Amino acid sequence: MNELIKKLFTEVPVASSDSVSLRSVADIESDNLMSSNEILLTFDTDWCPDYVIEYVLHELEKCGVKSTWFVTHQSPIIEKMRKNKLIELGIHPNFHPDSTQGKDIDEIMNHMLEIVPDAVSARTHTLFWTGRLLNEFKKYGIRYDSSLLLYRSDNIEPHRYNSTNLTRFPIFWEDDIALMEGYDIMPDLRSKGLKILNFHPIHIFLNSCNLDNYNKGKKDGDWRSHVNPYSAGLDVVFRTVIETMSVGKTLTLKELGKKYN
Ligand SMILES: [Zn+2]
Numbered sequence: 258m259n260e261l262i263k264k265l266f267t268e269v270p271v272a273s274s275d276s277v278s279l280r281s282v283a284d285i286e287s288d289n290l291m292s293s294n295e296i297l298l299t300f301d302t303d304w305c306p307d308y309v310i311e312y313v314l315h316e317l318e319k320c321g322v323k324s325t326w327f328v329t330h331q332s333p334i335i336e337k338m339r340k341n342k343l344i345e346l347g348i349h350p351n352f353h354p355d356s357t358q359g360k361d362i363d364e365i366m367n368h369m370l371e372i373v374p375d376a377v378s379a380r381t382h383t384l385f386w387t388g389r390l391l392n393e394f395k396k397y398g399i400r401y402d403s404s405l406l407l408y409r410s411d412n413i414e415p416h417r418y419n420s421t422n423l424t425r426f427p428i429f430w431e432d433d434i435a436l437m438e439g440y441d442i443m444p445d446l447r448s449k450g451l452k453i454l455n456f457h458p459i460h461i462f463l464n465s466c467n468l469d470n471y472n473k474g475k476k477d478g479d480w481r482s483h484v485n486p487y488s489a490g491l492d493v494v495f496r497t498v499i500e501t502m503s504v505g506k507t508l509t510l511k512e513l514g515k516k517y518n
Contacts, residue, residue: 294449294450294452295451295452295513296446296452296454296498296501297324297325297426297451297452297453297509297513298317298322298324298325298454298456298498298499298502298507299324299326299380299403299428299453299454300313300324300327300455300457300458301329301349301380301382301455301456302326302327302329302330302349302457302458303382303457303459304329305458306480307332307334309459309461309462310338310458311334312461313456313458313462313495314334314337314338317343318343320503321343321507322343322499322502323345323507323508323509323512324343324344324345325344325345325346325509325510325511326338326344326345327347327348327349327378327380327403328348328372328373329351329358329382331371335373344509345378345509345511346376347373347376347377347378347380347401347510348369348370348372348376348378349380349381349382350381350382351365351382352381352382352385352387353382353383353385362389362390366393366396370397370398376398377398377399377401377514378399378403378511378514379394379399379401379403379404380402381404384405385404386404386405390402390404391418391423395421395422400424401424401511401514401518402423402424402425402426403425403426403455403510405425405427405428407427407429408429408431409445409448410427410429410450411448412449412450413429413450413451413453414451415451415514415517417517417518422518423518424517424518426451426513426514427453428453428454428455429448429450429451429453429454430444430453430454430455431454431455432456432457432460432461432494433460433468435491435494436465436467436468437468439467442490443494443497444494446498454498456491459471459474459480460490460491461491461492461495462480463483463484463485463492464484464485464486464491465491466485466488466489466490470484470485471483
């Protein structure tokens, strides 16, 4: 064995009792009690028009299902959503260099919190992530993050960072990924573990069954003329999901988060 590798295997540092605490059996048992089979509905608005959001809200109100909305921009419908007891508003910051929300993290976070001043939940656009965001989110009062995709994974559990008071809630299923994968686009709601579903309202409005209609609408801005009226698409998936969810108790991410943080 190479000397360096041998050193790494033999000189494992021993944790001192004053720097770390060992997990007790009681801690482990209480973790298990936290195990969640919840289904949570979330949306990334991604600069879609208000009439698209209205379309989705109307269906949610009919079913009485709660949801968390990660908003990208200011618009008249935000005020209406703020008053809706079924809805939690979170932020959807875009940290890419071409962001229209600001030129750096501070400017972007300040801009987002002007739109949703009491936001405690966040999901970054395109699920962009850097370890630096743990501290940045703490600075701006974000306690729940859902910017990690563990697509169709079983037994998903939240991850808690004690140092920053942030809990990350991985996404179980996301509509655009389902479209790109191209086979069964329906999430398996019987799968074990936490199931956070991420819809983009535009794909529900378009009843997308692939990305063609979306790409055409993005080009000419005329979303209404690109609705898929034929085959089963994401509007059907969405309606099936909310009908299934409506028979039980539903939660927003903030409500679920309070169980952990
Ligand atoms: Zn996005």
